[in-house]
Amino acid sequence: MRIHTKFIGLFTVILSILMLLAACGNSNESSKPKNDQEKDTALTDAMGKVTIPADTKRILAPYMEDSLVALGITPAAQWSIGTAVLDYLQTDLKDVPKISWDLPLEQTIEANPDLIIFSSKASIQKGQYEEYKKIAPTYVYKDEDSSNWKKQLQVMGKIVGKQQEAEDRLSGYEEKTKKASEDIKKAIGGQSASIIWVAGDQYYLFENTRFAANVLYGDLGVTQPQMVKNLPEAKASWQPLSLESLSELDADHLFLVSKPGEAGLTKLKESSVFKGLSAAKQGHVYDMEDPSHWTINGVIANELTIDQITKSLAK
Template identity: 50%
Template sequence: MNRLKKRSLYFTPLLSIALILGACSNSDENNTGTETDENTDSEQATEVTLEDATGEVTIPADAERIIAPYMEDSLLSLDITPAAQWAIGTSVLDYLQDDLADVPTIEWNLPLEMTIEADPDLLIFSSEAAMSEGSADDYKEIAPTYVFTDEEGADWRKQIDVIATLTQNEEKAEEVLADYEDTAAEAADQVNEMIGDESAAMVWVMGDQFYIFEEQRHAANVLYGDLGISVPSFISDLGETESAWNPISLEAMADLDADHLFLISAEEEAGLARLQDSSLWQGLPAVQNDQVYNITDSSHWNLTGNLANRKTIEDVLAEFGS
């Protein structure tokens, strides 16, 4: 059996960066003009009107109690602490808990009564389908509501852009996105130095089932897109990423030809021992070459976002460098 390289994922969120706004002038006339412009901007900034999936919406620009289920990554990236955080029962986004430990939870589907009790100033949904407990009109009776289109809601960069517009944080968004691109580009160079054109794949064990990350599934966007890691033919042959993520049988993994494997699983998952003990798994190239990396926290690998992706990049660099 191969030696698994294990590391417990623990992280410190990015430090907040304050935005400094100011204006200077050299004459009384310029001062007067500047003050007039600032007053005008202040009046215009009381609300934001834009199109969402439901049509034209007007959102107050001074919202403080914001709930954006499963988009807490984007909120925190803009230095916004949500009024309540996404949860399924007691399960939360583990990788964000250093920032969200004291934030109350709200069920993932935002039941109307629970949403009323949370007393939000602004609700943000990733898609119309995310409003499973009521209509947009139902939620708009509780608080101003913005609903992403499916395409935009699935794009974490677009999430940050839109939320920044809703909260007047455009400069912060530009800064965050530019810094991420720089971080990813630098990491891609390091990965290239470490493994060259060798390929990698990701296997997630959940319960007694196994899932393979297709080319555009969650953290695969980071590995194959941002870091430029080669895609093994097994992954390419899976085709386009569908909305439904179906498990794969152990037997179907027989041709998994990746040079490196990220095995994402908590130690107590029922399927982990069955996978590792199987002769099929032990015969895979990455296992034979002792290039399997055990990741025990799946939370930031199973979605994409500024903070999640940074954690994934840290994991990849740490494992390839170990």
Template identity: 45%
Template sequence: MKTNMKFHRLFITIVTFALVLIISACGNEDTSPETETEGEANNTEVVLDSAMGEVTLPANAEKIMAPYHEDALLALGVTPVAKWSIGQMVQDYLEADLKDVPGIEWNLPLEQVLNHTPDLIILQNNMDSYEGTYEDYNKIAATYLMTEEMVADWRKQIETFGIILGKEDEAQKVLADYEEKVSSAHDQLSETLGDETVAVIWTAGDQFYLFEQNRHSAEVLYSELGVNQPTLIEELGVAAAAWNPISVEKLSELDADHVILLALEGEQGIQTLENSSVWQSTPAAKNGNVHIINDPSNWTNKGLIASQQTIDDVLSVLGE
């Protein structure tokens, strides 16, 4: 009898222990998928500040629209669903990557935006140029409004786009690679130019626009590459919002050692300068140091790719 009782107690102990193990195993199986689900949920959204305050955006957007800021998208390896345009005019310096991407008008007509069915829309903070309101676009797709500071600083754009698109590592890499490019070009130009000065002029039709020290990609030339400014550009100071043409007579005061002349092939302004005794008397023209570049588009934009191409242009005409 005692033996049976011992056996009975042992049997109960074994069964109880087995049930504990089973329940424990089932508990582990139940909690594991919940943890994964929570992790997956956290990865589907991005919360960050914008010009509209804190916003929540999808982290897995594939069809992205960032009109006029395609430079930052392409720098991160992302092709937009549509590209900024004014009629047939586009950002030419990006066309190698965007030639097959349809255009969307600069004022973002709501119907056109709808037709492209974006998952994410990234806009500038000033909405005045757009046809719709923030609320209109946000009804079509999650919409992020850049801050004024971000619009003015392409580095901040890349960093923020990297966060939105889950490409933070890529953003840091392309920015670091760019700084290396700047450093190398700076050293090269210090050797080839020394103290010589450089001016940049864009001719469109028969009008001439002299770049101030911070106008578009001239900031790369002067602030990043350390190239010296001629006196006339120093006197112009920082760029105003309106960019007015300068007369050939005023260009007679340009004492630059070198001039980078941005002009499409066959532009009338080139002929005008060649036939102008006033222009021919300037130091750069007299010494044969007027360097023509036939694609102005990267010079009249700001962005990582625009800046890279500007550095390449400068090295091609002044780096040897």
């Protein structure tokens, strides 16, 4: 009986020690800091403070899908106007459902996002910011961050925890730009080029800071024709030009950005105005049949534009 009591006492002591060690182990585990990618992220956006959940998987970022795809992220739904989408991204987004450009609340709830991202305060329709916040944490870009596509990508990297990936994409873009610029310079020297977007029967000459013109003139260093230099500063809304006014376009090379079959494209090419252009006389007119990446800013869009400009000019 005495031996049995001692055995029980010894067993109790050993069990207590084991439980204490286990408790210490659990305490140590719980006190360990989480991996950076497992932490919620507190950021300051255009509306104030916002917390980005660590386990974010379903993201809505209408008209900023370029940045998401560039960082290896498939959005929960993609921006659309009717059936129109960003055509140049469809290799990656062909199976992604559409959501209307103005992000109706019903469609937003249906998309079941973990995070909603707006490019600016102005892009939030009907002042429904508080309603979106009830659906999911909502980040609103500051205007100074969204107006520059490179900054937009860097901020997106911070939001989704892929800052290094964003920097790597930008470094790759700089290398691509430098090589293309050198090739184009060797091919055409100081010759000028311009871009006209034909939509329906309207003609839009790209100002020197408008979308793909940033690539053509800013990144690749191609000379601006005088007519482009004389254009007023680019406004948010496009300013169409008459067919007759295009007779003043003094570019050596001309990119026509238009979907095939646009009424204005046929009208332009059959006109005496077009036939009198320097670029047309020299056979330096290039048809670009996918306007979607010429009329948006983003690393993927710009890389595609560089490829097409280089293929056309650096033959």
